Amino acid sequence: MSNQKKKHFQIEAFKHKVVMDPKYPDKTWKILEDAIHEIYNHNASGLSFEELYRNAYNMVLHKFGERLYSGLVATMTVHLKDIAQSIEAAQGGSFLEELNRKWNDHNKALQMIRDILMYMDRTYVPSARKTPVHELGLNLWRENVIYSSQIRTRLLNTLLELIHSERTGEVIDRGIMRNITKMLMDLGPSVYEHEFEKHFTNVSAEFYQVESQRFIECCDCGDYLKKAERRLNEEMDRVSHYLDPETEKKINKVVEEQMIENHMLRLIHMENSGLVNMLCDDKYEDLGRMYTLFRRVTDGLLKIREVMTSHIRESGKQLVTDPERLKDPVEFVQRLLDEKDKYDKIINLPFNNDKSFQNALNSSFEYFINLNPRSPEFISLFVDDKLRKGLKGVNEDDVEVTLDKVMMLFRYLQEKDVFEKYYKQHLAKRLLSGKTVSDDAERSLIVKLKTECGYQFTSKLEGMFTDMKTSQDTMQGFYASHPDLGDGPTLTVQVLTTGSWPTQSSITCNLPAEISALCEKFRSYYLGTHTGRRLSWQTNMGFADLKATFGKGQKHELNVSTYQMCVLMLFNNADKLSYKEIEQATEIPAPDLKRCLQSLALVKGRNVLRKEPMSKDVVEDDAFFVNDKFSSKLYKVKIGTVVAQKESEPEKQETRQRVEEDRKPQIEAAIVRIMKSRKQLDHNNLIAEVTKQLQSRFLANPTEVKKRIESLIERDFLERDDNDRKLYRYLA
Amino acid sequence: MSKTVKDAIETIPTDEINSISLSLVRSEILTKVIEYCKKHNSAQMSDVDLMDWDVEFANVHYTTLFDLVLSANYMNINCLLDLVCGKIADMIKGKTPGEIAKLFDIKDVSTYEEDN
Numbered sequence: 001m002s003n004q005k006k007k008h009f010q011i012e013a014f015k016h017k018v019v020m021d022p023k024y025p026d027k028t029w030k031i032l033e034d035a036i037h038e039i040y041n042h043n044a045s046g047l048s049f050e051e052l053y054r055n056a057y058n059m060v061l062h063k064f065g066e067r068l069y070s071g072l073v074a075t076m077t078v079h080l081k082d083i084a085q086s087i088e089a090a091q092g093g094s095f096l097e098e099l100n101r102k103w104n105d106h107n108k109a110l111q112m113i114r115d116i117l118m119y120m121d122r123t124y125v126p127s128a129r130k131t132p133v134h135e136l137g138l139n140l141w142r143e144n145v146i147y148s149s150q151i152r153t154r155l156l157n158t159l160l161e162l163i164h165s166e167r168t169g170e171v172i173d174r175g176i177m178r179n180i181t182k183m184l185m186d187l188g189p190s191v192y193e194h195e196f197e198k199h200f201t202n203v204s205a206e207f208y209q210v211e212s213q214r215f216i217e218c219c220d221c222g223d224y225l226k227k228a229e230r231r232l233n234e235e236m237d238r239v240s241h242y243l244d245p246e247t248e249k250k251i252n253k254v255v256e257e258q259m260i261e262n263h264m265l266r267l268i269h270m271e272n273s274g275l276v277n278m279l280c281d282d283k284y285e286d287l288g289r290m291y292t293l294f295r296r297v298t299d300g301l302l303k304i305r306e307v308m309t310s311h312i313r314e315s316g317k318q319l320v321t322d323p324e325r326l327k328d329p330v331e332f333v334q335r336l337l338d339e340k341d342k343y344d345k346i347i348n349l350p351f352n353n354d355k356s357f358q359n360a361l362n363s364s365f366e367y368f369i370n371l372n373p374r375s376p377e378f379i380s381l382f383v384d385d386k387l388r389k390g391l392k393g394v395n396e397d398d399v400e401v402t403l404d405k406v407m408m409l410f411r412y413l414q415e416k417d418v419f420e421k422y423y424k425q426h427l428a429k430r431l432l433s434g435k436t437v438s439d440d441a442e443r444s445l446i447v448k449l450k451t452e453c454g455y456q457f458t459s460k461l462e463g464m465f466t467d468m469k470t471s472q473d474t475m476q477g478f479y480a481s482h483p484d485l486g487d488g489p490t491l492t493v494q495v496l497t498t499g500s501w502p503t504q505s506s507i508t509c510n511l512p513a514e515i516s517a518l519c520e521k522f523r524s525y526y527l528g529t530h531t532g533r534r535l536s537w538q539t540n541m542g543f544a545d546l547k548a549t550f551g552k553g554q555k556h557e558l559n560v561s562t563y564q565m566c567v568l569m570l571f572n573n574a575d576k577l578s579y580k581e582i583e584q585a586t587e588i589p590a591p592d593l594k595r596c597l598q599s600l601a602l603v604k605g606r607n608v609l610r611k612e613p614m615s616k617d618v619v620e621d622d623a624f625f626v627n628d629k630f631s632s633k634l635y636k637v638k639i640g641t642v643v644a645q646k647e648s649e650p651e652k653q654e655t656r657q658r659v660e661e662d663r664k665p666q667i668e669a670a671i672v673r674i675m676k677s678r679k680q681l682d683h684n685n686l687i688a689e690v691t692k693q694l695q696s697r698f699l700a701n702p703t704e705v706k707k708r709i710e711s712l713i714e715r716d717f718l719e720r721d722d723n724d725r726k727l728y729r730y731l732a
Numbered sequence: 733m734s735k736t737v738k739d740a741i742e743t744i745p746t747d748e749i750n751s752i753s754l755s756l757v758r759s760e761i762l763t764k765v766i767e768y769c770k771k772h773n774s775a776q777m778s779d780v781d782l783m784d785w786d787v788e789f790a791n792v793h794y795t796t797l798f799d800l801v802l803s804a805n806y807m808n809i810n811c812l813l814d815l816v817c818g819k820i821a822d823m824i825k826g827k828t829p830g831e832i833a834k835l836f837d838i839k840d841v842s843t844y845e846e847d848n
Binding site: 049119 | 735736739740742754755756806808
């Protein structure tokens with residue numbers, strides 16, 4: 001198929017003739033041009049769509065598309081220039097309205113024109129790579145109207161002015177604003193941004209900078225936050241009503257930056273109304289507002305958390321080091337619980353249960369509770385008080401709640417083994433004096449401790465309960481097998497397994513004859529069934545109920561300690577006894593005896609004995625008589641109960657020493673355990689591992705650990721490496 | 733189906749639209765177009781049957797085909813346009829220029845004007 005000229009086919013067109021005179025394109029274009037004029041002049045109704053369409057169709061078909069297109073561009077441009085002029089001429093307020101109206105007109109016209117020129121749009125435009133009609137219309141509008149120098153700046157200024165008025169409280173026409181911004185958005189993605197949004201955010205930043213400065217000078221923190229919140233809501237409202245949704249996050253950022261971020265620290269630290277005041281006064285609403293607002297800003301919450309943490313630590317530190325507070329341990333612990341409750345509520349409500357805040361709270365509490373070395377003791381005393389009388393009459397659920405709260409404080413303790421020691425002491429006293437309010441509550445707390453610290457922690461405590469139960473059974477057995485003792489004094493013995501109970505020094509005294517005989521009977525009974533055991537009487541821990549008849553015939557039942565019983569029983573056989581005689585007869589150690597006699601003779605309302613001379617102290621030369629004038633409103637009189645008290649200084653030292661002693665084997669056991677599994681380990685890592693293992697009981701002192709290591713080396717459990725002095729090896 | 737007609741109705745606002753003139757379309761051809769549109773709008777037949785019907789419909793003299801093409805183009809009915817152009821394309825396929833000229837009765841093949 002090789003020919004010089006290109007062949008192509010021409011399909012014979014219409015059967016009817018089409019006029020192909022040279023004036024054809026001009027004539028046809030004229031028709032269309034006039035039509036466009038009519039359309040722009042709102043005279044479209046007189047036109048025939050089909051005729052215009054056909055004309056445009058023919059022009060394109062006969063290859064006059066170029067003419068048609070350029071004609072369109074020219075005509076439109078002319079019209080748009082007119083329109084621009086009329087908009088420029090508009091006065092003041094009607095400027096936007098005029099613009100809006102002309103824009104709507106233009107759109108309608110454009111649509112009609114596009115439909116008429118549809119064929120050109122479909123065929124000529126793509127092949128000639130021209131802009132489609134609709135887009136062309138928008139571009140021409142943009143170039144001739146919006147970018148016209150007068151209109152451009154005037155439009156922007158008008159919009160910004162209106163927004164400013166709205167911000168200062170005036171009402172503006174939001175509908176028009178909506179239309180104008182939509183127009184900008186329709187004109188192209190960057191038109192809205194460059195013609196309006198960019199300037200909008202800048203102006204807004206300035207506005208809010210000024211406003212925030214004004215507010216912060218004259219408002220307190222709570223008010224300022226309210227205002228900031230209101231402004232933020234306003235801006236969101238503004239965006240939703242007449243701005244592009246994309247603008248929302250930009251304007252939010254502006255407001256947040258100007259109103260919140262720039263003044264964050266000043267707000268937090270504001271005197272009399274800042275964060276610390278809000279915390280102290282439980283200002284939930286203000287705190288909640290501060291939280292939600294600061295959350296929007298980087299580091300906002302961090303700052304709040306920092307200040308809160310240091311405040312809690314500071315006030316907590318004051319609390320635990322205030323000598324006044326430390327006088328009453330129960331009050332002290334109650335204060336701690338109240339503080340915890342307060343902050344739990346704050347974190348729960350206004351701070352949205354934020355985990356990081358909860359953690360900050362926990363670490364602060366842990367910090368200051370451990371500042372006071374007596375905290376473990378005090379917490380144990382608090383529990384003791386509750387279990388003796390505080391929880392009397394309280395229903396089960398509330399008991400649980402209280403105990404759970406105590407457990408929370410317990411978790412903060414670093415020296416849990418100190419707590420264990422005191423708790424054991426206090427529990428022993430409670431059990432032996434029968435002074436516990438609820439057995440269930442006691443056991444419940446033991447369970448909680450076991451869950452928290454493991455079986456080891458509570459095994460001895462449970463042993464104490466077991467001993468109490470066993471003793472009951474033993475007593476039943478004893479009396480069952482000795483029916484002849486029904487008439488004599490009733491003996492109740494608690495047999496305590498030595499390892500479980502806190503160790504006490506046991507110096508026995510001389511019991512009255514009746515009692516000691518009875519005790520011996522019990523001893524032989526017990527050893528009959530439990531050979532190989534040894535019983536020793538703890539006379540400093542028992543108590544007795546005595547029936548007494550005084551001079552005027554008044555009868556009373558006296559509840560006294562064992563020592564007191566021994567002393568009083570002596571007066572069955574003598575009216576007057578000197579201190580020395582009493583001491584010899586009873587063999588009670590001197591300090592205990594003095595205290596005992598003091599409680600019998602010198603306490604008002606309890607003075608069953610009379611002392612001569614009536615001085616306050618008990619000295620060797622004192623003489624004692626039964627106080628025949630003793631009277632009391634009650635039949636049963638309790639004398640000198642042994643209540644758990646805060647330890648005196650020497651006692652405290654002693655307990656602490658014992659705790660330290662107990663720690664040594666625990667440290668050694670940990671070291672051996674670790675070395676056995678690792679075979680060899682360097683010094684620093686060993687210390688770290690040991691500390692971690694013992695963490696749940698106490699904070700291991702690195703110096704002490706080092707000493708233990710040395711000791712183990714001496715005893716050939718470990719050895720040092722010859723080359724590296726810091727490396728240890730396990731010796732099997 | 734015809735976009736042009738649709739626009740004619742919608743675009744220029746007239747109070748009453750009694751008639752729309754389609755001066756480029758002969759009445760015979762318009763009849764065929766209407767027949768086509770009715771058939772495709774009712775969609776009572778299955779796709780296979782519809783295709784068979786289309787083949788039947790397009791089996792006409794080539795002059796009618798050409799007229800149909802122009803009309804469909806003018807009236808902006810895409811599916812009809814595709815159908816008829818397809819038929820013409822089938823007719824042209826595989827033929828030499830000479831054969832095509834004979835088929836369509838094109839005179840003066842050797843002399844023609846170049847279009848711009």
